Amino acid sequence: MKIPFQIAESNFTLVLFGASGSLAKLKLFPALYELEKEKRMPKDYAIVGYARTPMTDEAFRRFFEKAVRQQEKNPDEAALKRILAHIHYYTGSYTEQASYKTFLKQLKTIEKNPSRVRLAYFSVPPDAFPDIFKNLATVNWNTKKAPLRLIIEKPFGYNLASAKKLKKALQKNFKPEQIYLLDHYLGKEAVSNLLSLRYANSILTTLMTREFVSNIQITAMEDKDIEGRANYFDHVGILRDMVQSHLLQVLAYLTMYSPRTKTKSAIQHEKARVLKSIRVGKVVRGQYMGYNKEPGIPKDSQTETYTALKLLLKHPLWKGVPVYIRSGKSLQKKWTSVVIEFAPRRPQRETPGLPPNRLVIQLQPHEKIEFHLLTKLGGKTFDFHDLTTGRPIYCSGDCLVEHGRLLLDAIAGKQGLFLGFEEIFAAWRVIDPLQKSCDHARSKHCELHLYKKGSLGPKAADELIQADGFEWFNSTS
Numbered sequence: 031m032k033i034p035f036q037i038a039e040s041n042f043t044l045v046l047f048g049a050s051g052s053l054a055k056l057k058l059f060p061a062l063y064e065l066e067k068e069k070r071m072p073k074d075y076a077i078v079g080y081a082r083t084p085m086t087d088e089a090f091r092r093f094f095e096k097a098v099r100q101q102e103k104n105p106d107e108a109a110l111k112r113i114l115a116h117i118h119y120y121t122g123s124y125t126e127q128a129s130y131k132t133f134l135k136q137l138k139t140i141e142k143n144p145s146r147v148r149l150a151y152f153s154v155p156p157d158a159f160p161d162i163f164k165n166l167a168t169v170n171w172n173t174k175k176a177p178l179r180l181i182i183e184k185p186f187g188y189n190l191a192s193a194k195k196l197k198k199a200l201q202k203n204f205k206p207e208q209i210y211l212l213d214h215y216l217g218k219e220a221v222s223n224l225l226s227l228r229y230a231n232s233i234l235t236t237l238m239t240r241e242f243v244s245n246i247q248i249t250a251m252e253d254k255d256i257e258g259r260a261n262y263f264d265h266v267g268i269l270r271d272m273v274q275s276h277l278l279q280v281l282a283y284l285t286m287y288s289p290r291t292k293t294k295s296a297i298q299h300e301k302a303r304v305l306k307s308i309r310v311g312k313v314v315r316g317q318y319m320g321y322n323k324e325p326g327i328p329k330d331s332q333t334e335t336y337t338a339l340k341l342l343l344k345h346p347l348w349k350g351v352p353v354y355i356r357s358g359k360s361l362q363k364k365w366t367s368v369v370i371e372f373a374p375r376r377p378q379r380e381t382p383g384l385p386p387n388r389l390v391i392q393l394q395p396h397e398k399i400e401f402h403l404l405t406k407l408g409g410k411t412f413d414f415h416d417l418t419t420g421r422p423i424y425c426s427g428d429c430l431v432e433h434g435r436l437l438l439d440a441i442a443g444k445q446g447l448f449l450g451f452e453e454i455f456a457a458w459r460v461i462d463p464l465q466k467s468c469d470h471a472r473s474k475h476c477e478l479h480l481y482k483k484g485s486l487g488p489k490a491a492d493e494l495i496q497a498d499g500f501e502w503f504n505s506t507s
């Protein structure tokens with residue numbers, strides 16, 4: 031079947047606030063280069079970096095080029111040359127209105143044709159958001175073609191209260207169709223595929239319910255430490271950084287009802303329904319040994335670099351099925367996966383140590399899907415062993431890195447892969463009580479369990495799942 035490749039549906043200008051920073055360098059520049067290389071860009075587009083660090087257009091182009099070369103060892107030189115011709119830079123303040131006015135004048139000299147979409151990408155720390163919102167609203171950034179679109183990276187606030195404040199600040203000046211709340215996990219094919227796999231395969235539609243599933247495990251392990259991002263990470267911790275948005279979104283895609291329509295509100299509504307049904311059972315918090323000796327980390331830091339959670343859903347499909355989530359830094363390997371374990375049958379009940387049937391959907395480092403079945407050992411007796419059958423999931427259609435895909439959607443005005451406030455608030459309602467009790471009191475779940483770098487995490491996380499008669503599944507590949 032011929033797949034229509036998504037291209038930028040309109041001429042556009044992308045203004046990158048915080049273009050001198052880490053997200054821009056690591057994710058956005060390589061994604062934009064890929065769009066040019068894959069011929070997804072329109073003829074007329076402009077990428078304009080906006081930040082306080084003084085840089086000329088030329089210096090910014092070198093900065094952009096270096097970032098791309100760091101990720102792509104053999105870049106397409108012609109594509110790189112083409113995209114650099116579309117790149118500009120403005121040294122400006124986030125707080126002073128005058129800076130925006132001067133910038134807008136400069137923008138008009140860059141944009142030859144006013145019939146285009148303008149997007150503002152917030153690649154700055156959240157503290158800087160309110161000033162930028164206010165100043166963008168005082169200067170008219172709308173174009174003939176469309177009102178300005180704002181793309182805002184997760185995390186959305188620091189807790190429920192700040193997320194509500196963010197919504198208020200945005201809604202004061204912008205309409206819902208202008209607001210694009212981005213969690214890059216939703217741009218990953220493997221994450222959307224969780225829902226598609228369930229509803230396109232009758233065996234999974236039938237089996238993935240409380241009747242057959244004994245437990246679900248969602249794992250996101252990182253082998254890297256905080257990589258010098260002390261200020262950011264120590265303030266946030268793994269619960270907010272990984273669980274609040276990325277992993278609760280994975281859980282939502284895995285367990286939600288198929289939306290009635292493909293509209294943004296139908297998708298967001300079904301996800302929010304799952305997230306609202308979550309009850310937290312137990313929590314384990316961990317910290318890797320040596321974290322408090324990292325540059326910039328206070329010696330007495332109580333920030334968790336690891337967490338394991340037991341969740342229960344009051345959702346009709348999943349009532350009574352425990353969901354275990356774990357995520358951490360400086361662990362044995364990089365591994366993101368979803369494991370669905372099926373209830374034991376007679377052989378497993380009668381033979382201790384015989385593994386359950388499992389469906390393993392691996393998202394990182396490579397996408398693959400595995401079924402773990404039991405097969406009879408040869409001979410007269412009915413003895414069994416594990417039969418693993420699996421395949422890599424190759425993207426064979428319209429394949430793009432996540433920020434590229436999401437940018438094309440924003441240019442087209444499609445919001446289906448972006449988040450809604452209802453689901454963001456629901457996720458904060460899960461995380462907030464855990465954080466609050468650790469901020470103000472040392473309750474039992476706030477205990478920090480130290481773990482060795484390169485291990486699979488603290489022992490307490492094993493005990494959390496073992497208490498229910500299960501074991502974490504740790505892939506060997």
Ligand SMILES: NC(=O)c1ccc[n+]([C@@H]2O[C@H](COP(=O)([O-])OP(=O)(O)OC[C@H]3O[C@@H](n4cnc5c(N)ncnc54)[C@H](OP(=O)(O)O)[C@@H]3O)[C@@H](O)[C@H]2O)c1
Pocket residue numbers: 047048049050051052053054056057080081082083124152153154155156157158183184185
């Ligand atoms: N890095 C990632 O992989 C990643 C992943 C997911 C989400 N995010 C989110 O994306 C946003 C940007 O992340 P980042 O890692 O690129 O941040 P960053 O490198 O710390 O900051 C980006 C730029 O913002 C400006 N900036 C820094 N601190 C500021 C402050 N207190 N007030 C105003 N401006 C400030 C700096 O530019 P100038 O000084 O030149 O103006 C800096 O180069 C954040 O909201 C972050 O939470 C990042």
